[in-house]
Amino acid sequence: MHEAVGRISQTLAVLRVLLVIFIICLAPVSGRAETVWVDDANPPFMYGKHGQVRGIYPDLTREIFRRAKIPLTIRAFPLKRVMKNAASEKVSVAGAYRTPERLKKYAFTHLIYVEDLMVYQRNDNAVPINNIDDLDGYVIGTVRGWNYGPRFNEHRNQARFEVSEAANDKQNMKMLAMGRIDMVIAIREAGNETLRRLDLGDIIKASPEPLFSYPTYIAVNRASSTTSLIPVLNRVILDMRKDGSWKKIVAAALSNPFLHTD
Structure with missing residues (x-):
């Protein structure tokens, strides 16, 4: 008899804990924005x-x-x-x-x-891009403050290519269209949207495959x-x-x- 009562008490205690957890889950989890x-x-x-x-x-x-x-x-x-x-x-x-x-x-x-980083080039001066080694010797347009990943940083630190920094993709694409830089690295959706806004889709194209993909x-x-x-x-x-x-x-x-x- 005492064992049965003990088991019932334990069950009720577990149910009380579960009820508290359930109520907490229903309530806002944070009051501070x-x-x-x-x-x-x-x-x-x-x-x-x-x-x-x-x-x-x-x-x-x-x-x-x-x-x-x-x-x-x-x-x-x-x-x-x-x-x-x-x-x-x-x-x-x-x-x-x-x-x-x-x-x-x-x-x-x-x-x-997951962001796909594409390499953008002028249609009349494009070279095949299969990996980061294909950027060697060129001037690459990037966005100031952006981190393009360890492999890009390694090549940059080795001065295997020159980097031109701008405030945003819009500035970079304009520079590319005028021939002041050789390539631009931009996220696929953002780069394509920038080309649409600037009406440069007939002048500049993206690489068929991303240079890098980052979550x-x-x-x-x-x-x-x-x-x-x-x-x-x-x-x-x-x-x-x-x-x-x-x-x-x-x-x-x-x-x-x-x-x-x-």
Whole structure:
């Protein structure tokens, strides 16, 4: 009899614990708004326009945090400021590459996208691009403050090619069209959108295959309490991929009328 009562008491205790966990899961997981910064000039991924922050990464981030019930503020700044000041300002970054250096300051979610870095050249002066060795001896247009990965950095440090830095893809594509640089490295969607806006699609083309492909993440500042909720964010990211909402958000961001007006 005493054993049966003991088992019932244990069962009730477990049920009480499960009920508390269930109630916690139903409630907002954070009362403090998380601040996330993005690049303000990298359409269609992220950009600021008419006082609003738009693009694939802001739209995905908003839905991820909404489902996780975490209040969110998204702000857009020039990339150089984002990468230089985000850590000291104790804010997070959406659409970031994961590097050993950044792991010291940020905790990373599951990947939210994979960026293909293409090599853009003038149609009348293009050479085959199969790997990074094919960039040797040329002047390469890059975006100031952007990290193109360890292999690119290694070749750059060895001075195997010359780098010309600009504020954004738009400046680089203009330089390429005028023949002031030989190539531009840009993310496929962003590079193609820039060519469309500048009406340079008949002059400049992308390499058939990407030079590199890099996953991107939401980098949560380790000074933020949200780091403890990364498992919640990761579960939401997986759910969004399973239920199809991830693809819908990306498609909507790519077709947003805001994107196609200057």
